Every structure is written in C-alpha cells, then in structure tokens.
Amino acid sequence: MRATIRRYFLWSFIVTFCGLVLSFLLGWEAGGPGGAVSFLIIAAALAVLEISLSFDNAIVNANKLNTMRPEWRRRFLTWGILIAVFGMRIVFPLAVVAVAANIGPWAALKLAATEPQEYARIIDGAHLSIAAFGGTFLMMVALTYFIDEHKEVDWIGVLECRLRSCASVRGLEIALVLLLVALFATGMAPRDAATFLFSAILGLLCFLGVELLGNLLDARETARDTARAGGLGAFLYLEMLDASFSFDGVIGAFALTKNLFLIAIGLGIGAMYVRSMTIMLVERKTLAEFRYLEHGAFYSILILSVIMFAQTYMHVPELFTGLAGAGMIGLSFWSSIRHNRRLERQEALRTAAEGRAG
Numbered sequence: 001m002r003a004t005i006r007r008y009f010l011w012s013f014i015v016t017f018c019g020l021v022l023s024f025l026l027g028w029e030a031g032g033p034g035g036a037v038s039f040l041i042i043a044a045a046l047a048v049l050e051i052s053l054s055f056d057n058a059i060v061n062a063n064k065l066n067t068m069r070p071e072w073r074r075r076f077l078t079w080g081i082l083i084a085v086f087g088m089r090i091v092f093p094l095a096v097v098a099v100a101a102n103i104g105p106w107a108a109l110k111l112a113a114t115e116p117q118e119y120a121r122i123i124d125g126a127h128l129s130i131a132a133f134g135g136t137f138l139m140m141v142a143l144t145y146f147i148d149e150h151k152e153v154d155w156i157g158v159l160e161c162r163l164r165s166c167a168s169v170r171g172l173e174i175a176l177v178l179l180l181v182a183l184f185a186t187g188m189a190p191r192d193a194a195t196f197l198f199s200a201i202l203g204l205l206c207f208l209g210v211e212l213l214g215n216l217l218d219a220r221e222t223a224r225d226t227a228r229a230g231g232l233g234a235f236l237y238l239e240m241l242d243a244s245f246s247f248d249g250v251i252g253a254f255a256l257t258k259n260l261f262l263i264a265i266g267l268g269i270g271a272m273y274v275r276s277m278t279i280m281l282v283e284r285k286t287l288a289e290f291r292y293l294e295h296g297a298f299y300s301i302l303i304l305s306v307i308m309f310a311q312t313y314m315h316v317p318e319l320f321t322g323l324a325g326a327g328m329i330g331l332s333f334w335s336s337i338r339h340n341r342r343l344e345r346q347e348a349l350r351t352a353a354e355g356r357a358g
Helices: 002-053 055-065 070-101 105-114 116-125 127-146 157-165 172-186 190-219 221-229 232-253 260-284 293-310 318-357
Strands: none
Touching: 002 260, 002 318, 055 070, 055 260, 070 105, 070 260, 105 260, 127 157, 127 172, 127 190, 127 293, 172 190, 172 293, 232 260, 293 318
C-alpha cells in the first residue's frame, strides 16, 4: 500500500513540500511568524478544497483517458496539468482580480509582486463585487447538486431527500439564490446594493454559461465521438471539462484569501493531487471508494457561499472558513468509511449464514 502511494503521489508530495515552504516564506514576509503560520494553514486548506472539489473531476478524466491513445494520455497528464495549473489556477484568478479591481492584468500582477499593501487595498475595495459574484456562483453549484431528481445517494437523508423531491420545480435553485441575494441587498446602501446585485447577476450568468457548455458537450454526438477518437479532440474536450470543474474552486479560494500567489500555491498543490488520483484511477481501473466524500465537498461549497455573502457585512476569519469546509469533508470521509465497514460486516454475516445452511 505504501509503495502504491509513493508511486502515484511522489511528485504531489514534492510539490506540496515546496508549495508549503513558499507559502510559509510569503507569510513571514507579510506578517512575521504569525503571518507565516496563517499562510501555511490557508495554503493547506486551499489544497484540501481543490482536491475535494475536483475529486469527481479525477473520475471523469479517468473514464475519458481509458479511451485515449497512450501518447495523448501522456500529453494530457503532462501538458494538461500545466494548462490546468497555470491557466485556471493562476491566470484566471489574476483576471478576476483585474476585472473586480478595474485595473489591467499586468498592473494587478505588478501590484501583487511589488506593492502588496496597495494590492490588498484595491482588493478590499472590490471585496463586495467578489463576494457577490463568488457567493452566487458557489451557491448555484451546491444547490444544483442537491436539487437533482437523478441523485441516488444521500448522506444527510432528511435534508437531501426533501431537496431531491423538489427537483421537479424548474428553476428552484435559481429562485432560492436570487431570494437570498435580494435579502442581503436590502440591508445595504443604495450604491452598494446596486454593485452587489450586478455582481451577483454576473455570477449567476457565469454559472448558467458553464452549465450550458457542459450540457452541449454531453449532448453533442460529435463531441462524444471526438472524445472516443483518443487524439487532439479528446485532449481539448478534457481541458474544457477541467476548466468547468475547477472554476468553483478558483472562486471559492477568494473566500479564504485575497493573496494571488497564495491562491496559486494552494490550488496548484491540489491540482497535482488530482493528477495523481487520475493516474491511479486509470492504471488501477478503480473508482471512488468513499460514498459520501462528494457530498461533503458540495456541503463545503454551500458553506463557503454563505460565508462570502456574510462577509459583505462582517469579517469572518479565514481560518474558520477553511476549517468549516475541511470539517464537512472530514465528516463525509468518516461516514464513508463507516458505510464500507457496515457493508463488510453484512457480507461476512451473509457468508457465514450461507456456510451454516450448506
């Protein structure tokens, strides 16, 4: 077992060590020993968030990679990870910051590298827009998962069964999110309320656009045939899927920190583990063994979305935000282990009963 872990996760462990050292040094430069510890915890939380949110991404990638030719499989696992890390985890957060702060990408990068205090001031000024956009997008991601009539597995049955039973009401998740957005906006000054509402609507439109793209990819027979061809088309198809999966993690990172480099480090670490999990799933031809882990990830998304809305009125410690999400994932992992053990006991009892009957 240890040899298997070393084989598949060696490079992930190396990247983790280097990334945590860099985050520690960044924190020390920003705030001394206390800042170093804080940055270290946030980087670890971002990595855990990225891993948990992209767990299903690894499964989808593994299924598609099984149909790809070996050379294109290797290219996806090398070039693809570079595109994923430097594209969605670095360039995209920079673009979000630049748009939110109304400055150019180069100016945002220069501020982040040379004038972190000024960079932080600009980000704080754009905090309302980021919170509204990110909170709306994340809440739609979570509610769409739970309000789904095709969802078969429930973790917290009392809540999830009721949400699933409401799936026949079209647009329910959109109505719930818009209702919450309107409630938060009523307590704001008119100018802030206009900014909050506009950013929330953009977040909603962005989510619907990502959903539309995913549905088109799933529905088009030509796209599915291209993916089965196992060449460049499959490579591009998987890159688009990865972008869709990673978008919620990038937006969720802003609930933990506004530091661009810390976001890149944490999400980059997580992306390496997703790559390692994908390789393991492909080579060992196995799927997820932990039944409720995905549920915990989506509950953590829901918690993050509420926290981002709440941050428009008060400061929520970043450590609390990270631990709340990680706690839900940990609970779902523990519940999955208990479920597996229960199945093992039932199978043992069944085997014993059959032995006595024979």
